[in-house]
Amino acid sequence: MITLKMSQDVQARLKRHMTDDNDQLILDFDDGVGAYSKVGVCSLDVSFRFLVVSKHDVDAIYDEALDSPLGSVLIKGYADNYFDGATEFNLNKFGLITLKTASGIIDTNVEILDHPEAVVASK
Numbered sequence: 220m221i222t223l224k225m226s227q228d229v230q231a232r233l234k235r236h237m238t239d240d241n242d243q244l245i246l247d248f249d250d251g252v253g254a255y256s257k258v259g260v261c262s263l264d265v266s267f268r269f270l271v272v273s274k275h276d277v278d279a280i281y282d283e284a285l286d287s288p289l290g291s292v293l294i295k296g297y298a299d300n301y302f303d304g305a306t307e308f309n310l311n312k313f314g315l316i317t318l319k320t321a322s323g324i325i326d327t328n329v330e331i332l333d334h335p336e337a338v339v340a341s342k
Contacts, residue, residue, distance in 0.1 A: 221299070222286040224307035229316055230288055236271045236331050237289070244289060245270040245281050248298035253280040255335040265301070267318055268330040276336040301325060 223246070225233070237244065249256055249266040255278065281293035285302065294302075305321040308329065316329040 220284075220286055221302050221304065221306060223292055223302070224305075225288050226307075226309045228310045229308045232310075232316070233269060233271075233289055233331065236269075236333055239273075241274045242271050243274045243277055243293060244287070244291075245272060245277070245293045246285070247281075248295050248301070250295075250298075252295065254278045255332070265325055267301075267326045268332055269316075270332050270335055272334060272336050278336075 233244065236242075245255075247253070247255060247268050247270050249268055255270055255272075277293060280295050283294050283296035283299055284291045285294060285299075285306075286292075301320070303320050303322070305319075307319050309317055309319065311317050311327065315327060316331075317324060318326040318329050
């Protein structure tokens with residue numbers, strides 16, 4: 220199984236968002252698929268974001284798990300080709316979370332969204 224590496228700074232930032240034992244961390248490939256994505260990126264850019272959702276409200280599209288220092292991180296199984304044994308998250312000099320693999324930098328601004336399932340349910 221692939222393990223996502225995270226700097227201590229990234230781990231601390233994510234922990235601030237994961238305040239409940241029922242929180243599940245998702246690494247979302249923002250392609251317009253799934254309940255938490257309104258629109259995918261309409262260019263050649265690749266966009267990832269961390270979602271913190273209730274374990275009871277995880278969309279079934281997140282069907283694969285990766286290991287991390289914070290426990291299991293769910294992803295869309297078809298997005299696993301972006302990850303390899305050298306997948307890591309770090310903060311850049313601007314304080315943004317970057318996603319890097321052996322191939323190079325994949326995303327320079329991985330956002331964190333808290334409980335998007337609550338927004339979906341309210342519509």
